[in-house]
Amino acid sequence: MNITKILSDEHQTILKVIDAVLKECNEIENGKVLEIGFFQKTIDFIKNYADKFHHAKEEDILFKAMLENIENLHCNPIPVMLHEHDEGRKYVKGMDDGLTNSDTRQILENARGYCFLLQQHIYKEDNVLYPMAEEALSDEQKDLVNQRYQKIESELNKEMKMVDLKFM
Ligand SMILES: [Fe+2]
Ligand SMILES: [Fe+2]
Numbered sequence: 001m002n003i004t005k006i007l008s009d010e011h012q013t014i015l016k017v018i019d020a021v022l023k024e025c026n027e028i029e030n031g032k033v034l035e036i037g038f039f040q041k042t043i044d045f046i047k048n049y050a051d052k053f054h055h056a057k058e059e060d061i062l063f064k065a066m067l068e069n070i071e072n073l074h075c076n077p078i079p080v081m082l083h084e085h086d087e088g089r090k091y092v093k094g095m096d097d098g099l100t101n102s103d104t105r106q107i108l109e110n111a112r113g114y115c116f117l118l119q120q121h122i123y124k125e126d127n128v129l130y131p132m133a134e135e136a137l138s139d140e141q142k143d144l145v146n147q148r149y150q151k152i153e154s155e156l157n158k159e160m161k162m163v164d165l166k167f168m
Contacts, residue, residue, distance in 0.1 A: 001142045003062065004130035006149060010054045011122045017045055018115045025108050025115075034104055039095060039111065046092050046114070053156055055085050058125075061148045062133060065141055072136035077129055084121045088114055 021042055028034050063078050070076060094110030097103075137145065 001139050001146070002134065003065075003137065003142045003145045003149075004133055007054065007057060007062070008126050008130065010049075011126060014050050014054065014118060015122060017042065017050075018118055021111055022115050025112055028104065028108060034107070036099060039099055039107055042111065043092060043095055043099075046088075050118070051085075051089065051092075053153075056152060056156070057149055059085065061145055061152065065145050066133050066136060069136045069141070073132055077124070077132070081121070081125065081129060084117060088117055088121070091117065 024032075024038055059082065063081065066073065067076075067078060091110045091114035095107055095114070098106030098108075098110060
């Protein structure tokens with residue numbers, strides 16, 4: 001039984017958006033006119049998909065299940081993961097503020113900050129945290145985690161259909 005493939009698959013979607021955002025930032029720096037709509041959609045995607053949909057599963061379900069099995073973990077990387085989620089939220093706020101202030105530098109700085117943070121965060125989860133979770137939990141516990149994912153997904157799915165994933 002597997003409880004992290006679904007999350008790794010979501011990472012791939014997030015990484016695709018990150019690539020598009022980094023490309024857009026470079027083009028703007030090379031003279032392309034900044035399109036407010038692109039960054040509004042980026043913020044909308046991050047808030048609804050990356051944070052609400054994906055991070056909710058990590059924070060409310062997977063991380064909690066791991067902490068219940070703390071004796072099976074050789075170290076506790078969860079505080080660092082939670083801290084990075086919060087850092088990500090600060091960058092999103094910075095992007096939002098940049099749009100309000102029509103400040104290109106502020107938008108680009110925070111967009112790039114978010115992208116670089118998430119790239120390394122995702123790498124750590126895929127290669128360290130998720131394998132630890134697969135090892136630490138029993139099949140029974142994994143079954144429960146999967147049930148909880150399904151519950152949260154059915155609650156959020158309607159909203160998620162409205163998130164525009166094709167803007168990049
Ligand atoms: Fe995470
Ligand atoms: Fe993640």
